[in-house]
Amino acid sequence: MSELAYVNGTFCDPADATVSINDRGFQYADSVYEVIVAIGSEPFRMTEHLERMRRGLEAIGLDLEPHGIDLERIIREGIERAGFDRTMVYLQVTRGVQPRAHVYQDGLVPTIVATFRPKPVVDAGVRARGVSIMTIDDTRRTECKIKATSLLPNVLAVSQARRDGYHDAVFVSPSGEVREASSSNVFAVRGGGLVTPVRDASILHGITRQYILECAERMDLPLIEGTLTVPDLESADEVFLSSSVIDILAVTKVNDKTIGTGKPGPLTARLYKTFLKGLPGSA
Numbered sequence: 001m002s003e004l005a006y007v008n009g010t011f012c013d014p015a016d017a018t019v020s021i022n023d024r025g026f027q028y029a030d031s032v033y034e035v036i037v038a039i040g041s042e043p044f045r046m047t048e049h050l051e052r053m054r055r056g057l058e059a060i061g062l063d064l065e066p067h068g069i070d071l072e073r074i075i076r077e078g079i080e081r082a083g084f085d086r087t088m089v090y091l092q093v094t095r096g097v098q099p100r101a102h103v104y105q106d107g108l109v110p111t112i113v114a115t116f117r118p119k120p121v122v123d124a125g126v127r128a129r130g131v132s133i134m135t136i137d138d139t140r141r142t143e144c145k146i147k148a149t150s151l152l153p154n155v156l157a158v159s160q161a162r163r164d165g166y167h168d169a170v171f172v173s174p175s176g177e178v179r180e181a182s183s184s185n186v187f188a189v190r191g192g193g194l195v196t197p198v199r200d201a202s203i204l205h206g207i208t209r210q211y212i213l214e215c216a217e218r219m220d221l222p223l224i225e226g227t228l229t230v231p232d233l234e235s236a237d238e239v240f241l242s243s244s245v246i247d248i249l250a251v252t253k254v255n256d257k258t259i260g261t262g263k264p265g266p267l268t269a270r271l272y273k274t275f276l277k278g279l280p281g282s283a
């Protein structure tokens, strides 16, 4: 078991994995990515992740078809070779290598990069206590539903949150609507039901978000995909974040407002139980 990388057809040690300085991924973030978690040898919701990547590739006009690249095979082989119990697969497809010019040439060979690392474990104390978030103006690009690698605003937002004593930051539109956190989606619990921002272009359509909505439906919880303002979030009974890496993570503070009792709430806990039960390999 050791961390593993993949670059254009070759599996190798991550320390030996390199791409060209002329790669458009490096120079322009002209690329898309996915983060997929595998439980044992089974990637969770891989079809959905690859479908989202396919939509992103289509949106940026990058066609893998002529290159005969089998992303599923790369993912499965990497997981097997790495041999972790829980693997975090990072997969990035860039438009390829070309001397720097904003306009891309036709016929470039896409660069395929992947890493296979253990899924980070959220510290048990952090999970039990919950985390704090601050709201921040959304200065990101408009097409956030594309899982593009141009993540500078996200990097700056979470770094500022950490400096200001919060765990994460949640982007808010100019009209005051909550969108998503730096690398996760946001849910509020209000009146016994779930409220989460609508699935439009301003958020990433999280695979975990969708899975949580399915879990909530099974539990007969009222669901609203709609507007969530900052005051709605600050006055919610419970708040949580979701992603492939953190699953469901309770939020106990939004800006200077304590959420509920200041501890992860009961509905979040029930939902997380249903969430875990639905994962491959759980009885």
Ligand code: PDD
Residues within 6 Å of the ligand: 035, 180, 181, 182, 183, 184, 185, 203, 204, 205, 206, 207, 208, 209, 242, 243, 244, 245
């Ligand atoms: N990010 N919103 C943003 C901006 C994200 O970057 C992510 C995931 C999500 C949740 O998506 P999913 O449920 O499909 O993981 C929402 C990954 C984990 C990352 O960049 O590391």
